[in-house]
Amino acid sequence: MHVPDGFLDAPTSVAAGAIAVAGLALCLRRARAELDERAAPLAGLVAAFVFAAQMLNFPVVAGTSGHLLGGALAAIVVGPWTGAVCVAVVLLVQSLLFADGGLTALGVNIVDMSLVTVLVGYLLFRGLALLLPRSPASVVGASFVAAAVSVPVASLAFVGFYAVGGTTDVPLGTVVPAVLGVHVLIGIGEGLITALVVGSVLTVRPDLVHGAHSLLPAVRLEPAAVT
Amino acid sequence: MTRRTTAFVVVGLLVALLLAGVVSFYASDSPDGLERVASDRGLDAAEQPSGVEESPLSGYRTDGIGDDRLAGGVAGVVGVIGTFAVGTGLALALRRRGGEPDRRGRPAHQVDTGPPR
Numbered sequence: 001m002h003v004p005d006g007f008l009d010a011p012t013s014v015a016a017g018a019i020a021v022a023g024l025a026l027c028l029r030r031a032r033a034e035l036d037e038r039a040a041p042l043a044g045l046v047a048a049f050v051f052a053a054q055m056l057n058f059p060v061v062a063g064t065s066g067h068l069l070g071g072a073l074a075a076i077v078v079g080p081w082t083g084a085v086c087v088a089v090v091l092l093v094q095s096l097l098f099a100d101g102g103l104t105a106l107g108v109n110i111v112d113m114s115l116v117t118v119l120v121g122y123l124l125f126r127g128l129a130l131l132l133p134r135s136p137a138s139v140v141g142a143s144f145v146a147a148a149v150s151v152p153v154a155s156l157a158f159v160g161f162y163a164v165g166g167t168t169d170v171p172l173g174t175v176v177p178a179v180l181g182v183h184v185l186i187g188i189g190e191g192l193i194t195a196l197v198v199g200s201v202l203t204v205r206p207d208l209v210h211g212a213h214s215l216l217p218a219v220r221l222e223p224a225a226v227t
Numbered sequence: 228m229t230r231r232t233t234a235f236v237v238v239g240l241l242v243a244l245l246l247a248g249v250v251s252f253y254a255s256d257s258p259d260g261l262e263r264v265a266s267d268r269g270l271d272a273a274e275q276p277s278g279v280e281e282s283p284l285s286g287y288r289t290d291g292i293g294d295d296r297l298a299g300g301v302a303g304v305v306g307v308i309g310t311f312a313v314g315t316g317l318a319l320a321l322r323r324r325g326g327e328p329d330r331r332g333r334p335a336h337q338v339d340t341g342p343p344r
Protein backbone atom coordinates (compact mmCIF):
# COMPACT_ATOMS: atom_id res chain seq x y z
CA MET A 1 0.00 0.00 0.00
CA HIS A 2 3.07 2.23 -0.26
CA VAL A 3 2.13 5.49 -1.94
CA PRO A 4 4.78 6.69 -4.41
CA ASP A 5 5.70 10.32 -5.08
CA GLY A 6 3.34 12.30 -7.29
CA PHE A 7 -0.01 10.73 -6.32
CA LEU A 8 -0.81 13.62 -3.97
CA ASP A 9 -0.13 17.34 -4.31
CA ALA A 10 2.46 19.17 -2.24
CA PRO A 11 0.14 20.80 0.35
CA THR A 12 -1.54 17.47 1.09
CA SER A 13 1.82 15.71 1.39
CA VAL A 14 3.06 18.41 3.79
CA ALA A 15 -0.13 18.19 5.85
CA ALA A 16 0.18 14.40 6.04
CA GLY A 17 3.82 14.83 7.05
CA ALA A 18 2.78 17.15 9.87
CA ILE A 19 0.18 14.63 11.11
CA ALA A 20 2.81 11.88 10.96
CA VAL A 21 5.36 13.91 12.92
CA ALA A 22 2.83 14.91 15.57
CA GLY A 23 1.52 11.36 15.88
CA LEU A 24 4.97 9.82 16.12
CA ALA A 25 6.12 12.41 18.66
CA LEU A 26 3.21 11.36 20.88
CA CYS A 27 3.98 7.67 20.29
CA LEU A 28 7.66 8.15 21.16
CA ARG A 29 6.70 9.83 24.43
CA ARG A 30 4.14 7.21 25.41
CA ALA A 31 6.27 4.27 24.23
CA ARG A 32 8.54 4.89 27.19
CA ALA A 33 5.85 3.50 29.51
CA GLU A 34 5.72 0.26 27.48
CA LEU A 35 9.45 -0.20 27.15
CA ASP A 36 10.99 -1.85 30.17
CA GLU A 37 14.28 -3.75 30.14
CA ARG A 38 12.61 -6.71 28.49
CA ALA A 39 10.41 -5.07 25.89
CA ALA A 40 13.16 -2.91 24.37
CA PRO A 41 14.93 -5.67 22.36
CA LEU A 42 11.52 -7.00 21.27
CA ALA A 43 10.79 -3.67 19.57
CA GLY A 44 13.77 -4.17 17.25
CA LEU A 45 12.66 -7.71 16.51
CA VAL A 46 9.12 -6.58 15.68
CA ALA A 47 10.46 -3.93 13.26
CA ALA A 48 12.73 -6.49 11.57
CA PHE A 49 9.94 -9.07 11.37
CA VAL A 50 7.45 -6.61 9.89
CA PHE A 51 10.06 -5.55 7.31
CA ALA A 52 10.64 -9.18 6.33
CA ALA A 53 6.91 -9.99 6.19
CA GLN A 54 6.25 -6.95 4.00
CA MET A 55 8.54 -8.47 1.35
CA LEU A 56 6.27 -11.51 1.13
CA ASN A 57 3.56 -10.45 -1.29
CA PHE A 58 0.79 -13.01 -1.49
CA PRO A 59 -1.62 -13.25 -4.44
CA VAL A 60 -5.16 -12.00 -3.78
CA VAL A 61 -6.93 -11.90 -7.13
CA ALA A 62 -5.61 -12.40 -10.66
CA GLY A 63 -2.61 -10.15 -11.21
CA THR A 64 -2.85 -8.44 -7.83
CA SER A 65 -0.99 -9.09 -4.61
CA GLY A 66 -0.98 -7.86 -1.05
CA HIS A 67 1.39 -7.95 1.87
CA LEU A 68 1.25 -7.61 5.63
CA LEU A 69 1.12 -4.05 6.93
CA GLY A 70 1.88 -5.19 10.45
CA GLY A 71 0.42 -2.35 12.51
CA ALA A 72 -2.10 -4.51 14.36
CA LEU A 73 0.51 -7.24 14.89
CA ALA A 74 3.09 -4.81 16.28
CA ALA A 75 0.53 -3.13 18.56
CA ILE A 76 -0.67 -6.45 19.99
CA VAL A 77 2.86 -7.78 20.60
CA VAL A 78 4.74 -4.73 21.91
CA GLY A 79 1.95 -2.29 22.71
CA PRO A 80 0.32 0.38 20.52
CA TRP A 81 2.75 3.28 21.09
CA THR A 82 5.86 1.17 20.53
CA GLY A 83 4.13 -0.71 17.71
CA ALA A 84 3.44 2.49 15.75
CA VAL A 85 7.10 3.48 16.15
CA CYS A 86 8.25 0.04 14.91
CA VAL A 87 6.14 0.23 11.74
CA ALA A 88 7.27 3.82 11.13
CA VAL A 89 10.90 2.64 11.35
CA VAL A 90 10.12 0.03 8.68
CA LEU A 91 8.49 2.62 6.41
CA LEU A 92 11.41 5.02 6.88
CA VAL A 93 14.00 2.39 5.98
CA GLN A 94 11.93 1.23 2.97
CA SER A 95 11.54 4.76 1.70
CA LEU A 96 15.21 5.78 2.15
CA LEU A 97 17.05 2.59 1.16
CA PHE A 98 14.68 0.67 -1.09
CA ALA A 99 12.74 3.43 -2.89
CA ASP A 100 9.57 1.66 -1.70
CA GLY A 101 7.08 4.46 -1.01
CA GLY A 102 7.95 7.99 -2.09
CA LEU A 103 10.04 10.42 -0.04
CA THR A 104 7.41 13.16 -0.18
CA ALA A 105 4.78 10.47 0.45
CA LEU A 106 6.49 9.22 3.62
CA GLY A 107 4.07 11.23 5.79
CA VAL A 108 1.02 9.75 4.05
CA ASN A 109 2.48 6.26 4.31
CA ILE A 110 3.23 6.64 8.03
CA VAL A 111 -0.28 7.93 8.70
CA ASP A 112 -1.98 5.16 6.67
CA MET A 113 0.17 2.15 7.46
CA SER A 114 1.46 2.95 10.94
CA LEU A 115 -0.84 5.32 12.83
CA VAL A 116 -4.18 4.22 11.32
CA THR A 117 -3.52 0.46 11.38
CA VAL A 118 -2.26 0.64 14.97
CA LEU A 119 -5.13 2.82 16.14
CA VAL A 120 -7.85 0.74 14.47
CA GLY A 121 -6.18 -2.60 15.13
CA TYR A 122 -5.44 -1.99 18.79
CA LEU A 123 -8.78 -0.39 19.68
CA LEU A 124 -10.63 -3.24 18.01
CA PHE A 125 -8.41 -5.80 19.71
CA ARG A 126 -9.05 -4.28 23.14
CA GLY A 127 -12.76 -3.95 22.45
CA LEU A 128 -13.01 -7.62 21.51
CA ALA A 129 -10.92 -8.53 24.54
CA LEU A 130 -13.60 -7.05 26.76
CA LEU A 131 -16.31 -9.17 25.11
CA LEU A 132 -14.53 -12.50 24.76
CA PRO A 133 -13.73 -15.01 27.46
CA ARG A 134 -10.18 -14.87 28.77
CA SER A 135 -8.28 -17.48 26.82
CA PRO A 136 -5.46 -17.82 24.29
CA ALA A 137 -8.06 -18.62 21.61
CA SER A 138 -9.71 -15.25 22.27
CA VAL A 139 -6.38 -13.46 21.87
CA VAL A 140 -5.81 -15.19 18.52
CA GLY A 141 -9.38 -14.58 17.30
CA ALA A 142 -9.31 -10.93 18.33
CA SER A 143 -5.94 -10.56 16.56
CA PHE A 144 -7.42 -11.90 13.33
CA VAL A 145 -10.39 -9.53 13.35
CA ALA A 146 -8.37 -6.49 14.45
CA ALA A 147 -5.73 -7.00 11.75
CA ALA A 148 -8.26 -7.86 9.04
CA VAL A 149 -10.25 -4.67 9.62
CA SER A 150 -7.17 -2.44 9.94
CA VAL A 151 -6.20 -2.90 6.28
CA PRO A 152 -9.36 -1.65 4.53
CA VAL A 153 -9.54 1.25 7.02
CA ALA A 154 -5.94 2.18 6.18
CA SER A 155 -6.80 2.06 2.47
CA LEU A 156 -9.70 4.44 3.16
CA ALA A 157 -7.27 6.80 4.91
CA PHE A 158 -5.32 6.93 1.65
CA VAL A 159 -8.54 7.62 -0.26
CA GLY A 160 -9.21 10.46 2.19
CA PHE A 161 -5.88 12.07 1.32
CA TYR A 162 -6.56 11.45 -2.37
CA ALA A 163 -9.94 13.17 -2.06
CA VAL A 164 -8.24 16.22 -0.52
CA GLY A 165 -5.24 16.49 -2.80
CA GLY A 166 -4.97 13.83 -5.47
CA THR A 167 -2.99 14.89 -8.55
CA THR A 168 -5.50 13.15 -10.82
CA ASP A 169 -9.25 13.55 -11.12
CA VAL A 170 -10.60 10.05 -10.88
CA PRO A 171 -14.10 10.22 -9.33
CA LEU A 172 -14.28 8.95 -5.74
CA GLY A 173 -17.22 6.79 -6.79
CA THR A 174 -14.70 4.83 -8.84
CA VAL A 175 -11.76 4.96 -6.44
CA VAL A 176 -13.54 3.94 -3.22
CA PRO A 177 -15.03 0.60 -4.33
CA ALA A 178 -11.87 -0.37 -6.24
CA VAL A 179 -9.49 0.42 -3.37
CA LEU A 180 -11.78 -0.91 -0.67
CA GLY A 181 -12.64 -4.13 -2.50
CA VAL A 182 -9.08 -5.31 -2.98
CA HIS A 183 -8.04 -4.27 0.53
CA VAL A 184 -10.86 -6.22 2.16
CA LEU A 185 -9.28 -9.28 0.52
CA ILE A 186 -5.74 -8.28 1.52
CA GLY A 187 -7.09 -7.75 5.05
CA ILE A 188 -8.02 -11.43 5.27
CA GLY A 189 -4.37 -12.27 4.58
CA GLU A 190 -3.28 -9.70 7.16
CA GLY A 191 -5.63 -11.27 9.71
CA LEU A 192 -4.41 -14.81 9.03
CA ILE A 193 -0.71 -13.87 9.28
CA THR A 194 -1.30 -11.80 12.41
CA ALA A 195 -3.27 -14.58 14.11
CA LEU A 196 -0.57 -17.11 13.17
CA VAL A 197 2.26 -14.99 14.56
CA VAL A 198 0.43 -13.93 17.72
CA GLY A 199 -0.62 -17.55 18.27
CA SER A 200 2.96 -18.76 17.84
CA VAL A 201 4.41 -16.23 20.28
CA LEU A 202 1.60 -17.02 22.74
CA THR A 203 2.56 -20.67 22.61
CA VAL A 204 6.23 -20.17 23.44
CA ARG A 205 6.29 -16.93 25.43
CA PRO A 206 2.80 -15.70 26.42
CA ASP A 207 4.39 -13.18 28.78
CA LEU A 208 5.93 -11.37 25.79
CA VAL A 209 2.57 -10.58 24.17
CA HIS A 210 1.59 -7.14 25.44
CA GLY A 211 -2.05 -7.50 24.39
CA ALA A 212 -2.42 -10.81 26.21
CA HIS A 213 -1.52 -9.45 29.63
CA SER A 214 -5.07 -8.70 30.61
CA LEU A 215 -6.61 -11.50 28.57
CA LEU A 216 -4.90 -14.60 29.84
CA PRO A 217 -6.08 -16.16 33.07
CA ALA A 218 -2.62 -16.75 34.46
CA VAL A 219 0.39 -15.65 32.53
CA ARG A 220 3.44 -17.50 33.72
CA LEU A 221 5.79 -14.81 34.87
CA GLU A 222 9.46 -14.91 34.21
CA PRO A 223 11.48 -13.92 37.24
CA ALA A 224 12.60 -10.35 36.76
CA ALA A 225 16.22 -9.84 35.90
CA VAL A 226 17.61 -7.41 38.39
CA THR A 227 20.61 -5.70 36.91
CA MET B 228 17.36 -9.25 29.45
CA THR B 229 17.20 -12.84 30.59
CA ARG B 230 18.78 -15.67 28.65
CA ARG B 231 15.37 -16.97 27.57
CA THR B 232 14.38 -13.60 26.15
CA THR B 233 17.72 -13.29 24.36
CA ALA B 234 17.12 -16.71 22.82
CA PHE B 235 13.63 -15.64 21.70
CA VAL B 236 14.99 -12.50 20.03
CA VAL B 237 17.80 -14.43 18.31
CA VAL B 238 15.43 -17.09 16.97
CA GLY B 239 12.95 -14.43 15.86
CA LEU B 240 15.69 -12.56 14.04
CA LEU B 241 16.80 -15.75 12.28
CA VAL B 242 13.22 -16.32 11.12
CA ALA B 243 13.07 -12.74 9.79
CA LEU B 244 16.41 -13.20 7.98
CA LEU B 245 15.15 -16.43 6.44
CA LEU B 246 11.89 -14.81 5.29
CA ALA B 247 13.54 -11.71 3.82
CA GLY B 248 16.69 -13.40 2.54
CA VAL B 249 15.28 -16.60 1.07
CA VAL B 250 11.49 -16.93 1.12
CA SER B 251 10.97 -13.47 -0.42
CA PHE B 252 12.22 -14.85 -3.75
CA TYR B 253 9.03 -16.89 -3.96
CA ALA B 254 6.70 -13.97 -3.17
CA SER B 255 4.18 -12.77 -5.73
CA ASP B 256 5.57 -10.40 -8.38
CA SER B 257 2.15 -8.89 -9.09
CA PRO B 258 1.52 -5.24 -8.21
CA ASP B 259 -0.06 -4.78 -4.77
CA GLY B 260 -3.65 -3.67 -4.29
CA LEU B 261 -2.97 0.05 -4.42
CA GLU B 262 -0.54 -0.16 -7.36
CA ARG B 263 -3.05 -2.22 -9.27
CA VAL B 264 -5.99 0.12 -8.70
CA ALA B 265 -3.76 3.14 -9.41
CA SER B 266 -2.68 1.82 -12.80
CA ASP B 267 -6.11 0.42 -13.75
CA ARG B 268 -7.97 3.64 -12.88
CA GLY B 269 -5.29 6.18 -13.73
CA LEU B 270 -4.47 7.51 -10.26
CA ASP B 271 -0.81 7.27 -11.20
CA ALA B 272 -0.80 9.66 -14.18
CA ALA B 273 1.48 12.10 -12.31
CA GLU B 274 3.60 9.51 -10.50
CA GLN B 275 7.25 10.45 -10.12
CA PRO B 276 10.21 8.19 -9.43
CA SER B 277 11.42 8.28 -5.84
CA GLY B 278 14.33 10.59 -5.10
CA VAL B 279 16.33 7.52 -4.05
CA GLU B 280 15.60 5.51 -7.20
CA GLU B 281 19.39 5.37 -7.72
CA SER B 282 19.94 3.75 -4.31
CA PRO B 283 22.01 0.55 -4.62
CA LEU B 284 19.09 -1.31 -2.97
CA SER B 285 16.29 0.33 -4.95
CA GLY B 286 13.35 -1.97 -5.58
CA TYR B 287 14.81 -4.64 -3.25
CA ARG B 288 17.45 -5.52 -5.83
CA THR B 289 21.07 -5.09 -4.90
CA ASP B 290 23.14 -3.32 -7.57
CA GLY B 291 26.01 -5.26 -9.03
CA ILE B 292 24.60 -8.72 -8.29
CA GLY B 293 23.49 -10.46 -11.45
CA ASP B 294 21.69 -13.38 -9.86
CA ASP B 295 18.05 -12.45 -9.07
CA ARG B 296 17.80 -14.70 -6.08
CA LEU B 297 20.96 -13.32 -4.51
CA ALA B 298 20.26 -9.67 -5.41
CA GLY B 299 16.88 -9.83 -3.66
CA GLY B 300 18.15 -11.92 -0.77
CA VAL B 301 21.00 -9.55 0.05
CA ALA B 302 18.59 -6.58 -0.02
CA GLY B 303 16.27 -8.44 2.35
CA VAL B 304 19.07 -9.27 4.78
CA VAL B 305 20.32 -5.67 4.77
CA GLY B 306 16.78 -4.45 5.43
CA VAL B 307 16.21 -6.84 8.34
CA ILE B 308 19.51 -5.90 9.98
CA GLY B 309 18.87 -2.20 9.35
CA THR B 310 15.35 -2.18 10.78
CA PHE B 311 16.46 -4.29 13.76
CA ALA B 312 19.33 -1.90 14.48
CA VAL B 313 17.22 1.25 14.20
CA GLY B 314 14.30 -0.26 16.15
CA THR B 315 16.47 -1.62 18.95
CA GLY B 316 18.54 1.54 19.17
CA LEU B 317 15.43 3.71 19.44
CA ALA B 318 13.84 1.42 22.02
CA LEU B 319 16.99 1.29 24.13
CA ALA B 320 17.23 5.07 24.06
CA LEU B 321 13.57 5.40 25.13
CA ARG B 322 13.27 2.60 27.66
CA ARG B 323 12.94 3.04 31.38
CA ARG B 324 16.17 2.25 33.17
CA GLY B 325 16.76 -0.03 36.13
CA GLY B 326 14.66 1.22 39.00
CA GLU B 327 12.86 4.01 37.22
CA PRO B 328 9.12 3.56 37.78
CA ASP B 329 6.57 3.69 34.97
CA ARG B 330 3.50 5.90 34.82
CA ARG B 331 1.66 3.84 37.39
CA GLY B 332 4.59 3.90 39.75
CA ARG B 333 5.65 0.31 39.14
CA PRO B 334 9.35 -0.40 38.88
CA ALA B 335 10.74 -1.04 35.41
CA HIS B 336 11.56 -4.68 35.92
CA GLN B 337 8.08 -5.61 37.06
CA VAL B 338 5.95 -7.37 34.49
CA ASP B 339 3.16 -5.25 33.09
CA THR B 340 -0.09 -7.00 33.95
CA GLY B 341 -2.20 -4.59 31.94
CA PRO B 342 -4.54 -1.91 33.19
CA PRO B 343 -6.08 -2.42 36.65
CA ARG B 344 -9.48 -4.05 36.54
